[in-house]
Amino acid sequence: MSGTLMSTYSRLPVSFTRGEGIWLWDQAGKKYMDAISGIAVCSLGHAHPAVTEAICQQAAQLVHTSNLYGIPKQEELGQTLCQLSGMDKVFFANSGAEANEAAIKLARLYGHRKGLEQPSIIVVEQSFHGRTLATLSATGNRKVQAGFEPLVKGFIRVPYDDLDAIQAVAKSSPDVVAVLVEPIQGEGGVRIPADGYLTGLRALCDEHDWLLMLDEIQTGIGRTGKMFAFQHEAIQPDVITLAKALGNGVPIGACLAKGKAAELFQPGNHGSTFGGNPLACNAGLAVLNTLKTDNIIEHAAKIGEQILSDLNESLSDISAITEIRGKGLIIGIKLDRPCGELVKQALEQGLLINVAAERVIRLLPPLIISDAEAGQLVEQLSALIRSFVSESAAA
Ligand SMILES: *Cc1c(COP(=O)(O)O)cnc(C)c1O
Numbered sequence: 001m002s003g004t005l006m007s008t009y010s011r012l013p014v015s016f017t018r019g020e021g022i023w024l025w026d027q028a029g030k031k032y033m034d035a036i037s038g039i040a041v042c043s044l045g046h047a048h049p050a051v052t053e054a055i056c057q058q059a060a061q062l063v064h065t066s067n068l069y070g071i072p073k074q075e076e077l078g079q080t081l082c083q084l085s086g087m088d089k090v091f092f093a094n095s096g097a098e099a100n101e102a103a104i105k106l107a108r109l110y111g112h113r114k115g116l117e118q119p120s121i122i123v124v125e126q127s128f129h130g131r132t133l134a135t136l137s138a139t140g141n142r143k144v145q146a147g148f149e150p151l152v153k154g155f156i157r158v159p160y161d162d163l164d165a166i167q168a169v170a171k172s173s174p175d176v177v178a179v180l181v182e183p184i185q186g187e188g189g190v191r192i193p194a195d196g197y198l199t200g201l202r203a204l205c206d207e208h209d210w211l212l213m214l215d216e217i218q219t220g221i222g223r224t225g226k227m228f229a230f231q232h233e234a235i236q237p238d239v240i241t242l243a244k245a246l247g248n249g250v251p252i253g254a255c256l257a258k259g260k261a262a263e264l265f266q267p268g269n270h271g272s273t274f275g276g277n278p279l280a281c282n283a284g285l286a287v288l289n290t291l292k293t294d295n296i297i298e299h300a301a302k303i304g305e306q307i308l309s310d311l312n313e314s315l316s317d318i319s320a321i322t323e324i325r326g327k328g329l330i331i332g333i334k335l336d337r338p339c340g341e342l343v344k345q346a347l348e349q350g351l352l353i354n355v356a357a358e359r360v361i362r363l364l365p366p367l368i369i370s371d372a373e374a375g376q377l378v379e380q381l382s383a384l385i386r387s388f389v390s391e392s393a394a395a
Pocket residue numbers: 094095096097098100128129130131182186187215216217218243244
């Protein structure tokens with residue numbers, strides 16, 4: 001079926017032809033509940049009318065002109081993102097990895113401006129930042145890196161959620177210029193740091209004159225019950241990267257910077273042919289406008305709490321579950337054994353879920369999921385987990 005496609009993915013045996021809200025239909029007409037949103041992308045659900053209209057209207061008017069010219073839609077989206085985030089300036093790219101590349105380049109430029117010729121960036125274990133050479137080098141997962149050495153230099157790795165480890169690096173490494181972390185690790189298995197972690201990072205960055213760079217590619221745009229995950233703490237980062245949900249499926253990435261970080265790039269330092277074209281930006285504007293006018297983020301915060309407490313209740317007697325954790329609508333259910341098989345079993349029953357870090361069932365449902373749909377998700381998933389753990393052995 002996919003003989004000419006490079007085997008970068010081991011795909012599940014299903015193809016979808018249509019979507020609406022949290023639902024997808026396959027080629028045979030079977031219906032599925034999408035509890036993964038195309039990996040945290042379709043937060044407004046599939047075929048959202050406001051996004052569809054924004055795409056169609058913009059496609060009929062003007063798709064692309066390049067960054068050689070002014071792009072009013074890009075300026076408008078940039079302004080909206082800055083208002084929402086408290087940041088000053090935006091660079092638009094087409095993906096998460098590219099947004100992170102921009103952040104990494106900003107950090108290096110920041111170092112060079114300070115006279116550091118070998119600037120390094122502190123990154124953490126079990127992180128995920130993308131598949132380009134620099135971003136896979138920043139990623140804390142050997143599987144992502146293996147076979148692609150030599151890695152890009154200039155990253156120092158510490159454990160996640162460990163401020164002391166960073167303080168120790170500060171003492172031994174004078175070339176550090178920035179810290180790059182996810183506020184919640186998505187691919188790493190929905191790992192949520194202790195309250196105060198970001199505040200502690202902010203203090204360390206201030207103390208040492210480093211940039212605090214947050215990869216909000218998965219957590220941003222409402223996923224955690226706030227527009228940005230950093231807004232759960234009273235801090236302001238120097239750099240944020242965004243992508244996934246920003247275009248609800250239209251490829252777009254963004255690197256936002258504040259203060260000293262916002263003034264680093266000058267003409268010729270960075271660029272993108274497609275980045276921030278009118279089509280992608282109009283989709284992004286429709287997403288942000290819809291989130292606001294329909295109060296969707298408040299809804300996501302509430303329904304996320306409801307799902308967490310319902311899962312806790314319905315799974316409380318299953319000892320194979322070691323932790324249920326989440327914030328807003330990024331939710332992880334950790335098992336004491338590998339559970340990749342559950343993805344196939346769920347698929348057969350018309351439910352799309354994902355497993356991260358081998359043992360963590362990851363849920364990233366569209367933020368527009370209704371109370372009734374959330375109830376159905378908990379019920380169906382609980383039954384699946386129950387039969388899975390009774391048929392598989394702990395490992
Ligand atoms: C998905 C993701 C990326 C990579 O985004 P791409 O669009 O696939 O390049 C980077 N960081 C985080 C936290 C992600 O979840």
